[in-house]
Every structure is written in structure tokens, then in C-alpha cells.
Amino acid sequence: MPVNNVTFEPGCRNNWHIHHGTDGGGDQILLCTAGSGWYQAERSEPISLNPGSVIHIPAGTTHWHGAKADSWFSHLAFITPGDGVSNEWLEPVTDEEYNNLASSPSPR
Numbered sequence: 001m002p003v004n005n006v007t008f009e010p011g012c013r014n015n016w017h018i019h020h021g022t023d024g025g026g027d028q029i030l031l032c033t034a035g036s037g038w039y040q041a042e043r044s045e046p047i048s049l050n051p052g053s054v055i056h057i058p059a060g061t062t063h064w065h066g067a068k069a070d071s072w073f074s075h076l077a078f079i080t081p082g083d084g085v086s087n088e089w090l091e092p093v094t095d096e097e098y099n100n101l102a103s104s105p106s107p108r
Contacts, residue, residue: 001078001079001081002079002081003076003078004077005033005076008067008073009067009072010068011067011068012067012073013064013065013066013067013093013098014064014065015089015093016064016090016091016092016093017088017089018060018063018087019057019059019060019085019087019088020059020085021059021079021084021085022082022084023083024081025059025082025084025085027056027058027059028057028080029054029078029080030053030054030055030057030065030075030077031054032073035051035068035071035072035074036070037049037065037067037075038065038068039055039057039065040065040101041063042061042063046101048068062090068101069099
């Protein structure tokens, strides 16, 4: 299973993206290891991430993740193996979307 150790500087986030795959592949699992960050799936409330937080992202889910504005953030990213595993990178998370997170509730 591929594993990536990713670190974001404060305020850094990736674009909206989708992991594709079939036969069990393409799911992503994020394990927060340091700092504080955000995860958000399309049309869902953002989730605050801290060391020990785990997020399971089913294949085909449009989402993004990154650091909070005032914190470094590190996570391990696991992608489940299967057929046709690929990433589709979409548009950037806008500053307006990101800056609104400060006033969003953290449901978890």
C-alpha cells in the first residue's frame, strides 16, 4: 500500500481532488501526525484534524486537505491498492472558501 508523509506549512492546502479506483482501490486514509489541519469533502462541513485524527475517504469523493492558517500540519496518506487507481486534480480551494473555515463549526 503506498504511503506518503506530507507536511503543509501554515495556510497551505492542496486543490480539490478525487482518488479513483475499482476493486477496493482508490480509497484514501489520512492519519494526522502533527500540527492542526482541515479536511473537507464536497458539500460537507469541514473537519478539524489534530494528531491522532483519522479520516477515511472513499474512492470517488471530491475533497481537499491542508494546514490551518496558524499551524504546520503533517499527515500520513495511504491509498488502497486496486485497479485503475489514479488522482484527478481539480480547481484550487479559493481563499474565500479557506478563510470561511475559521468561522465554521468543527463537527468532529
